[in-house]
Amino acid sequence: xxxxxxxxAAPSDDKRWRIVTATMRRHGFSPDxxxxxxxxxxxxxxxxxxxxxxxxxxxxxxxxxxxxxxxxFYNLFALxxxxxxxxxxxxxxxxxxxxxxxxxxxxxxxxGIKGGETTPDKKVSLMIARCLGxxxxxxxxxxxxxxxxxxEPDAAVERIRRWTT
Amino acid sequence: xxxxxxHSLAEERREALDQFQHRVVVCxxxxxxxxxxxxxxxxxxxxxxxxxxxxxxxxxxxxxRGLCSAGPMVAVEPTxxxxxxxxxxxxxxxxxxxxxxxxxxxxxxxxxPFFTRQKRVVLEYExxxxxxxxxxxxxxxxxxxxxRILTEMTSGDVIEQIxxxxxxxxxxxxxxxxxxxSTVAKAxxxxxxVICNGDEGxxxxxxxxxxxxxxxxxxxxxMMIAAFAVGAQEGFVYVRAEYPxxxxxxxxxxxxxxxxxxxxxxxxxTSFSLKxxxxxxxxxxxxxxxxxxIASIEGKRGSPRPRPPYPAESGLxxxxxxxxNVETYANVVPILREGAEWFAGIGTERSKGTKVFALSGAxxxxxxxxxxxxxxxREIIYDIGGGIPNGRRFKAVQTGGPSGGCIPEQYLDMPVDxxxxxxxxxxxxxxxxIVMDESSCMVDVAKFFMEFCMTESCGKCIPCRVGTAQMYxxxxxxSQGRARLQDLEVLEELCDMVKHTSxxxxxxxxxxxxxxxxxxxxxxxxxxxxxxxxxxxxxxxAHEEIAL
Numbered sequence: 001x002x003x004x005x006x007x008x009a010a011p012s013d014d015k016r017w018r019i020v021t022a023t024m025r026r027h028g029f030s031p032d033x034x035x036x037x038x039x040x041x042x043x044x045x046x047x048x049x050x051x052x053x054x055x056x057x058x059x060x061x062x063x064x065x066x067x068x069x070x071x072x073f074y075n076l077f078a079l080x081x082x083x084x085x086x087x088x089x090x091x092x093x094x095x096x097x098x099x100x101x102x103x104x105x106x107x108x109x110x111x112g113i114k115g116g117e118t119t120p121d122k123k124v125s126l127m128i129a130r131c132l133g134x135x136x137x138x139x140x141x142x143x144x145x146x147x148x149x150x151x152e153p154d155a156a157v158e159r160i161r162r163w164t165t
Numbered sequence: 166x167x168x169x170x171x172h173s174l175a176e177e178r179r180e181a182l183d184q185f186q187h188r189v190v191v192c193x194x195x196x197x198x199x200x201x202x203x204x205x206x207x208x209x210x211x212x213x214x215x216x217x218x219x220x221x222x223x224x225x226x227x228x229x230r231g232l233c234s235a236g237p238m239v240a241v242e243p244t245x246x247x248x249x250x251x252x253x254x255x256x257x258x259x260x261x262x263x264x265x266x267x268x269x270x271x272x273x274x275x276x277x278p279f280f281t282r283q284k285r286v287v288l289e290y291e292x293x294x295x296x297x298x299x300x301x302x303x304x305x306x307x308x309x310x311x312x313r314i315l316t317e318m319t320s321g322d323v324i325e326q327i328x329x330x331x332x333x334x335x336x337x338x339x340x341x342x343x344x345x346x347s348t349v350a351k352a353x354x355x356x357x358x359v360i361c362n363g364d365e366g367x368x369x370x371x372x373x374x375x376x377x378x379x380x381x382x383x384x385x386x387x388m389m390i391a392a393f394a395v396g397a398q399e400g401f402v403y404v405r406a407e408y409p410x411x412x413x414x415x416x417x418x419x420x421x422x423x424x425x426x427x428x429x430x431x432x433x434x435t436s437f438s439l440k441x442x443x444x445x446x447x448x449x450x451x452x453x454x455x456x457x458x459i460a461s462i463e464g465k466r467g468s469p470r471p472r473p474p475y476p477a478e479s480g481l482x483x484x485x486x487x488x489x490n491v492e493t494y495a496n497v498v499p500i501l502r503e504g505a506e507w508f509a510g511i512g513t514e515r516s517k518g519t520k521v522f523a524l525s526g527a528x529x530x531x532x533x534x535x536x537x538x539x540x541x542x543r544e545i546i547y548d549i550g551g552g553i554p555n556g557r558r559f560k561a562v563q564t565g566g567p568s569g570g571c572i573p574e575q576y577l578d579m580p581v582d583x584x585x586x587x588x589x590x591x592x593x594x595x596x597x598x599i600v601m602d603e604s605s606c607m608v609d610v611a612k613f614f615m616e617f618c619m620t621e622s623c624g625k626c627i628p629c630r631v632g633t634a635q636m637y638x639x640x641x642x643x644s645q646g647r648a649r650l651q652d653l654e655v656l657e658e659l660c661d662m663v664k665h666t667s668x669x670x671x672x673x674x675x676x677x678x679x680x681x682x683x684x685x686x687x688x689x690x691x692x693x694x695x696x697x698x699x700x701x702x703x704x705x706x707a708h709e710e711i712a713l
Contacts, residue, residue, distance in 0.1 A: 030464075031464055032462070032463050032464040033464060034464035034465075035444075035445070035447055035461065035464050036444070036445065036464075038447070039406065039445055039447065062464075066465075069466055070464070070465065070466055073449065073466040073467065073623075074446075074447030074448050074449050074467070075447070075448030075449065076406055076407075076447040076448035077447060077448075091368070092368035092369050093368045093369035093525075093526070093563065093566070093597070093599045093613070093614075094368075094369050094525035094526050094531075094599055096368075096613055097526055097527070097599070097601060097605050097610075098526075129407065130366065130368055130407075130448070130450065130617070130621075131366075131367070131368035131369060131370070131371075131407075132195075132407065133195065133365065133370070133371035133374040133407070133408065133523075134195050134196055134199065134233075134371065135233075135369055135370075135371055135523055135525035135526075135531065135597075135599075136196045136233025136234050136236070136525060136531040136532050137196050137199055137233070138525060138526075138531075140199075146199075147195065147198070147199035148199065149196065149199050149200065
C-alpha cells in the first residue's frame with residue numbers, strides 16, 4: 001500500500017457506501033482495484049453517478065478522467081439510473097438466428113424502448129446482452145434475473161406488461 | 166494437507182457416499198436452472214423425506230449432462246438411468262421407481278449417438294459431481310494428481326509431460342501449451358503469475374462457462390499444477406461478469422481449497438506457495454485478448470498493446486505471466502494422471518486430444534459436446550447433433566464466433582482440427598458451433614458479426630476502429646439492396662486492409678465472417694446487389710430506391 005494522507009470521507013452517511021469502502025480496503029486502496037470497486041458501487045446503488053465516480057477516484061488516487069474512462073469503456077457499467085425492472089434480451093448468434101431481433105422490435109413497438117433505454121415512467125429498462133451462454137435456450141431473455149428460454153416475441157411483451165400494470 | 170491425509174479424506178467421503186443405495190443427481194447448469202431444476206431438487210428432497218428413505222437415497226445438485234435442449238436432466242446413480250424434461254411433478258414417480266423399472270416416459274436413451282460418439286476428457290465426470298463440494302471432487306480422485314506432482318516431480322518433468330502430450334491452447338489458436346509454460350518457467354524474475362482466461366466472449370459459445378460451473382476444482386487444480394511448473398506464486402481467474410454462477414462457484418472452490426490448505430503458504434509442507442483469486446470482467450469482448458485482459462486485471466481500460474514482449478516475458482504488472490484458456494487448464498489434470506501417451510493417442514497427427522463444442526442453432530440436439538479431434542463435421546452435426554429440424558436443409562456451420570467463418574456443405578466431411586478449419590477460412594476458435602439452415606441469409610450473418618466487431622472494437626488502432634465501421638456500412642447497404650458492384654470491390658479491399666494492419670486479434674480476424682461468406686456464398690451477395698432480392702427472405706430490401 002502506498003503512503004496516503006487520509007482516505008476521503010464517504011459522500012454521505014448512506015450505509016451503502018460502507019460496502020464500497022470495504023471493497024477498496026480489502027484491496028489496500030490500490031488503483032488496481034478500480035474495476036472491482038466500480039462493480040461493488042454499481043451493485044450497491046444500481047448505477048454509477050458523478051458522486052460515486054469522484055469518491056472512488058479520490059479514494060484510490062486515480063485521476064477522475066481515468067475512472068470515467070474505465071466506467072464508460074465497459075458495457076456493464078451504467079451511468080444512468082435503471083428502471084425498476086430489467087429485461088435483458090440475448091443477441092448472441094444462436095438467439096439472433098432464432099429470432100431475438102423480432103423480440104426487440106415487438107418490445108419497441110409496444111413500449112417504445114430500444115436496447116439501453118428505460119421507459120419514461122422508470123418502470124422497465126431494456127438491455128441487450130452479447131451472449132448469455134445459454135444457446136441451448138435460444139432465444140433467451142432474462143426478466144429481473146430469471147432466465148427464460150425459447151421466448152417468442154408475444155410472450156416477452158406479455159411478461160413486461162405484467163410489470164407495467 | 167499431505168498425500169496420506171488427502172487419501173484418507175477421499176476414502177472417508179467415498180464410504181459416506183456408498184452408504185446411499187441411490188443417488189439422484191439433478192443438473193444445475195444455467196439451461197437446466199432456467200428450466201426450474203432447483204424446484205425439482207426441492208420436490209425430490211420432499212418426497213425422499215416423506216417416504217422416509219433419506220438414509221438410503223440422497224438428492225444432490227450436479228453439473229451439465231450436455232443435452233441442454235432436453236433439460237432439465239436428472240440422473241440416478243449408480244444405475245446410470247438418465248431422465249429428460251423432468252418437472253417437479255415427476256418427483257414422486259422417479260423416487261417410487263428407484264427399486265423397480267425406471268419411468269419409461271421420461272427416460273433419455275443414453276445409447277443414442279449423442280452420448281456414445283463423444284469422448285470425454287475435459288468433461289470426464291459427466292456432471293456427476295456436486296460442483297459446490299470439494300469433498301465430492303476429492304472422493305473422485307481430485308487433487309491427488311496435484312499433491313503427487315508437488316511431492317514427487319520437478320517443474321521440468323511436468324513441462325516435459327505436457328510437451329509429450331502435444332496439448333495445444335484451447336482458446337482457439339492451438340499454440341503449444343508446453344512451449345508457453347517453458348517460456349514462463351525460463352523467464353527471469355522471482356515474481357510470476359498464472360492467469361486463467363475465462364472471458365468467453367464469442368456469441369454462441371458456452372463451453373468455458375459450463376466447465377467453470379461444473380468443474381471449478383478441476384480448473385483450479387490445472388492452474389495449481391501450471392503455477393508449480395512455471396514457478397508462479399499468485400494467480401487470477403478472469404471471468405466475465407455475465408456468468409454469475411461460474412463466479413460464485415469458483416470463489417467458493419478457492420475458499421474450500423484454502424480451508425484444506427491446498428492453496429496458501431507451503432502447500433503439503435513443501436516450499437511451494439500459491440494464492441488464487443477471481444477477477445470479474447465488465448462486458449468487453451476485447452478483454453479475451455491476453456494483453457487487454459491483463460490491463461483489465463490491473464484495473465484499466467481493456468486496450469491491447471503490441472506484442473512482443475509477450476506476457477510470458479512481461480505480463481501482469483510487468484512480470485512473466487502464463488495465460489491459458491479454461492479448457493486448456495481442464496486438460497492438464499487428465500494428462501498428468503493418465504500419462505502423456507494416452508492423451509497423444511487421441512486426435513490427429515497434429516491436433517491432439519479432444520475439443521469441447523457448444524452446439525446450437527438449427528439443430529435437433531443443442532448442448533455441450535466433447536469429441537476427439539479429427540472427427541468430421543458431418544458426424545458432429547448429423548450423428549451427435551441429430552441433424553436439422555423441421556425438414557429444412559443444412560446451409561452452413563459457423564465456427565470461431567466473430568473471428569471465424571461459415572463452412573458450407575461441401576466441406577462437411579473435413580476432419581475437425583486446427584489446420585483443416587484454417588484451410589477453409591474459418592478457425593477452431595474457443596468452440597462455438599452454430600448450425601444454420603436455408604432460412605438464414607449469409608449477408609445478414611456477416612452483417613451481424615461485423616456489427617459485433619464494430620461495437621466491440623476498443624478504438625485504439627485505426628484500421629479496426631474505422632475499418633469495421635466502414636465494412637458494416639457497406640454490408641448494411643448490400644443487405645438493403647442499395648449497393649452497387651463497386652461496393653463489393655471496396656468491401657474486399659477493406660477486408661484485406663483490416664486483416665493485415667490491425668493491432669490485435671479482434672481486428673485481424675474481424676473480416677473472416679465476410680471473407681468466408683464471400684468465398685462460399687457470393688451468389689447471395691450478388692442476388693442482393695444485382696437482383697435486389699434476399700433469397701432467404703431475411704433482409705428488408707429498400708425497393709423505392711431501385712428506380713435510380
